[in-house]
Amino acid sequence: MVSNQQQGPEEVTLPTSGLRDWLSGASLSDLLSDRGHSADFDGLRAEYVSLRVRLLSFLFALLAPLWIPLDYFFLDSRLFLSLFSMRAAFSVSYLALAIWSGRPGSMVAARWRVFLFLLIPGLFYVGSRLLMDGSGDQEILVGYFFLPFLLVALLAVFPLALLEGVVFVLLVGAFVAGFELYAGTLFDLSTLADLWLLGLLAAIALWAELTQLHMLLRLYREATRDPLTRLVNRRVLNRWLSLEVPRAHAERRPLSVLLFDLDLFKRINDTYGHLVGDFVLRAFGELLSKEVATSLVGRYGGEEFLAILPGVDGREALAVAERIRQGCCLLSVSTREGKAVSFTTSVGVAQLAAGEDAEALIARVDQGLYQAKEAGRDLVTLAE
Secondary structure, three states, X not given: XXXXXXXXXXXXXXXXXXXXXXXXXXXXXXXHOOOOOOXXXXXXXXXXXXXXXXXXXXXXXXXXXXXXXXXHHHXXXXXXXXXXXXXXXXXXXXXXXXXXXXXXXOHHHHHHHHHHHHHHHHHHHXXXXXXXXXXXXXXXXXXXXXHHHHHHHHHHHOOOXXXXXXXXXXXXXXXXXXXXXXXXOOOOHHHHHHHHHHHXXXXXXXXXXXXXXXXXXXXXXXXXEOOOOOOEOHHHHHHHHHHHHHHHHHHOOOEEEXXXXXXXXXXXXXXXXXXXXXXXXXXXXXXXXXXXXXXEEEEEEOOEEEEEEEOOOHHHHXXXXXXXXXXXXXXXXXXOOOOEEEOOEEEEEEEOOOOOOHHHHHHHHHHHHHHHHHOXXXXXXXXX
């Protein structure tokens, strides 16, 4: 148990929620790249992307053979057999992509899925152009040459960040421009017209991707963020802990949790009103975000907050908890009359034990918090 140290409060002014909070559902940087996205949101987005790739791949695998009768009636036998082999490989490849179910929650794997989803028809497009260039009926050729336009349009169904979308659009454009450059027709009027149309479709697809990503971010944050503190809520904390506990056991690395409770919080609400109580919760949430920026921290319920520290043992977790407790003593919020209201926190600390599950870990850290409250509050206690 770490004893408390009395320190003078430092007054802070907290902004009220308003338009800025409403707009915080997604910022420009959120839409530009996924660098600022949480691991939990990336996992959700990866599942969306992976599912849609698998569904579209299955659809392509089924629809591709339906074009074979047209090839049979309109193309000579040599060309038909070559394209039949390519179309069979096309269908089998898409079927394999549809069946691939590994790592659905990994954004890296999801990007590879989209890459393969574009690569398969891209190679088919180049191969068919090489075989059919200058031969066959032009009407049947349209069924092959429209593939790049279809692929760019289909990118609109994925919630991709702008940089991701641009990379995939450039991949499709590279197949078209690369072949035309090889054929020496890159600067022909018809080719430039096709590239212009491809660019127009790409702009529409990118807009649709960003709209989907923005909507997904807004819905995710409304469902998983505490509206007052903007920290994640209990549901996310429990889900994250259920993933981290087996990972810590499997990798034989430490995992600690901190459970915070603001002391005599009801008295603050009763004395100064719930608006001041809200300011207290926000101020403490900002402190937690600053002090445990590399870990997941959220509002566990009421005036309780939980921090999950992967790779941190009990001794290190005690130091983190004590630093936050001391930082809390330096905070205060102002009433409308200008009176400074200070507050303290009690903290329970627990390190994951061998064979322990997430529920048992939470029960033990809760017991540590109870001991800190019983011993006089404004304390940090390591649960045994």
